[in-house]
Amino acid sequence: MTNHLVLDGVTRRFGSHTALDGVSFTLPTGSICGLLGRNGAGKTTLLSLIAGQDLPSAGTVHINGHSPFEHAPTLAEINLVRDNQRYPDDFTVRNVLTIAPRFLPHWDARFARQLAAGFRVPLDQSVKKFSRGQLSAVAIVLGLASRAPLTLMDEPYLGLDVNARRYFHEALVRDVAEHPRTVILSTHHVEESESLFDRVLIVDSGRILLDADIEEIPDLAFTVSGRDDAIRELTVGMEVLRLQTVPGLASATIRGTADDAFLARADAVGARIQGVSVADLVTALGSDSAAEAVAA
Numbered sequence: 008m009t010n011h012l013v014l015d016g017v018t019r020r021f022g023s024h025t026a027l028d029g030v031s032f033t034l035p036t037g038s039i040c041g042l043l044g045r046n047g048a049g050k051t052t053l054l055s056l057i058a059g060q061d062l063p064s065a066g067t068v069h070i071n072g073h074s075p076f077e078h079a080p081t082l083a084e085i086n087l088v089r090d091n092q093r094y095p096d097d098f099t100v101r102n103v104l105t106i107a108p109r110f111l112p113h114w115d116a117r118f119a120r121q122l123a124a125g126f127r128v129p130l131d132q133s134v135k136k137f138s139r140g141q142l143s144a145v146a147i148v149l150g151l152a153s154r155a156p157l158t159l160m161d162e163p164y165l166g167l168d169v170n171a172r173r174y175f176h177e178a179l180v181r182d183v184a185e186h187p188r189t190v191i192l193s194t195h196h197v198e199e200s201e202s203l204f205d206r207v208l209i210v211d212s213g214r215i216l217l218d219a220d221i222e223e224i225p226d227l228a229f230t231v232s233g234r235d236d237a238i239r240e241l242t243v244g245m246e247v248l249r250l251q252t253v254p255g256l257a258s259a260t261i262r263g264t265a266d267d268a269f270l271a272r273a274d275a276v277g278a279r280i281q282g283v284s285v286a287d288l289v290t291a292l293g294s295d296s297a298a299e300a301v302a303a
C-alpha cells in the first residue's frame with residue numbers, strides 16, 4: 008500500500024500562537040482515519056493545510072508526492088467538507104448537486120441523490136432556510152458523493168440526529184469499501200464513530216499525541232479500578248495517563264499493557280482491569296490531570 012499523504016515537521020503559527028508544532032505522519036491510501044482531540048487542538052488547522060487551503064510556517068505536506076498548495080491536479084483529488092460550508096444565496100440542494108461535478112471530478116450524481124433521499128433532505132428548498140442538521144446532511148452528501156481520493160471531513164455532525172449519524176456511518180463504510188479512498192474524519196463524537204476508523208490520530212496543543220492503527224489500541228493502555236489506596240500503591244512507577252477518584256475509589260488509565268505480575272497483584276487487592284476504547288484514550292491523553300496523576 009502506498010503512502011497517500013505524508014506530513015513532515017508541519018508547523019503553523021498564527022502570530023505568536025503555534026497552532027501546529029512539528030506534526031509528522033503518513034497515511035496509506037485507503038485509510039479511514041479519525042482525527043481526534045480537544046477543542047483548539049489544531050484539527051481544523053491541520054485539515055486546511057492538507058487541503059492546500061493554507062501554507063505551513065515550516066515543514067511539508069505531500070499528497071502523492073506533491074504539495075497541494077496551488078497545485079491544481081492535486082487539489083482536484085481533495086475535498087474538504089467543513090461544518091460551516093457556505094452556499095450561494097437562494098441555492099436549493101438540487102442546484103448544489105447540479106453544480107458540484109464542476110468542482111468535484113469524481114462526483115457520482117446517482118449516489119448523491121440516493122444520499123439526499125436517505126438524509127431526507129428536501130431538494131427544492133433554499134439551503135439558506137435549512138436547519139443546522141440539514142446543513143450538515145448536505146455537507147456530508149457533498150463529502151461522500153464527491154468520492155474524492157482524499158476526502159476530509161471536519162466535524163460533519165453538528166445538529167445531526169442519531170438516525171442521520173447512523174445512516175452516514177453506514178454509507179461511509181459501505182461506499183469506501185466499494186470505492187476505496189482515503190478519508191480523514193475530525194470529530195468529537197468519538198464513541199459513536201470509533202468503529203469506522205482503521206487509523207487514529209490524537210492531537211493536543213498542536214502536537215500528535217497518538218498515531219496508531221486501530222488494532223494497536225488494546226496494547227497502548229488499560230484501566231485499573233478499585234480501592235483508592237490499593238490503586239495508588241499498585242500504580243507506583245507506572246505511567247498514569249488519567250486518575251479519576253471518588254471518595255474511597257479510584258480508576259487509573261495506565262500506558263502500556265498489564266503483565267502477569269501486575270495482573271496477580273491487582274487480583275490480590277480486588278482491583279479490576281479493563282481495556283481502553285479510543286474515546287478513553289482521547290480523554291486520558293488530553294487530560295490536564297495526567298501530569299498531576301503521575302506525580303500523585
Ligand SMILES: Nc1ncnc2c1ncn2[C@@H]1O[C@H](COP(=O)(O)OP(=O)(O)OP(=O)(O)O)[C@@H](O)[C@H]1O
Pocket residue numbers: 021024025026044045046047048049050051052053
Ligand atoms: N486564523 C487564525 N488566527 C489565529 N489563531 C488561530 C487561527 N486559526 C486557528 N487558530 C488557533 O489555533 C488553534 C487551533 O485551532 P483549530 O481550529 O485548528 O482547532 P480544532 O482542533 O479544530 O478545534 P475545535 O475542535 O474546537 O474545532 C486554536 O488555539 C485557535 O484559536
